[in-house]
Amino acid sequence: MLRFTPLAITLALAATAGVLSLPALAAEPGRVGQTIIRNGEQAAIKGSDTIFTGTVRIDPLYSANNDMRSSGGSVTFEPGARSNWHIHPVGQVLIVTSGVGRTQEWGKPMQEIKAGDIIICPVGIKHWHGASPTTSMTHISICEEKEPGKVVEWMEPVTDAQYNGQ
Numbered sequence: 001m002l003r004f005t006p007l008a009i010t011l012a013l014a015a016t017a018g019v020l021s022l023p024a025l026a027a028e029p030g031r032v033g034q035t036i037i038r039n040g041e042q043a044a045i046k047g048s049d050t051i052f053t054g055t056v057r058i059d060p061l062y063s064a065n066n067d068m069r070s071s072g073g074s075v076t077f078e079p080g081a082r083s084n085w086h087i088h089p090v091g092q093v094l095i096v097t098s099g100v101g102r103t104q105e106w107g108k109p110m111q112e113i114k115a116g117d118i119i120i121c122p123v124g125i126k127h128w129h130g131a132s133p134t135t136s137m138t139h140i141s142i143c144e145e146k147e148p149g150k151v152v153e154w155m156e157p158v159t160d161a162q163y164n165g166q
């Protein structure tokens with residue numbers, strides 16, 4: 001006689017929903033395997049002064065490709081450095097990995113951000129991000145592409161008054 005414990009029922013429902021079926025994707029012919037990008041393979045890029053104020057370094061992490069639409073980079077802002085105002089057509093996630101920084105949405109107060117904070121920038125919201133005046137800040141930025149290569153729409157620089165929350 002079958003005994004229906006809560007766990008057995010949960011497993012049965014999961015199997016019905018296909019949650020427990022694990023297709024062997026890696027074994028299918030023509031599929032590409034994992035890519036491991038080794039540390040040191042990708043050169044750092046100096047942030048352009050047409051889209052940043054101050055000294056900014058971008059360490060590329062990974063690019064989008066035909067199957068995956070997100071791309072990532074680690075961006076380091078020296079004290080006082082910040083991005084121009086901008087929007088992301090498919091949004092952005094920022095993961096602050098070190099230091100202290102600042103971010104602001106258009107029309108809202110500037111906010112301090114610190115290592116460990118995660119900032120979700122929704123689609124089409126005008127904003128900026130950067131370091132604090134005295135401490136550098138590094139964040140990982142993850143964006144999805146709306147069309148190939150299009151993850152951001154750059155706008156005007158952040159003034160000193162805006163940066164200082166005035």
Ligand code: MN
Nearest residue numbers: 086088092121
């Ligand atoms: Mn952004």
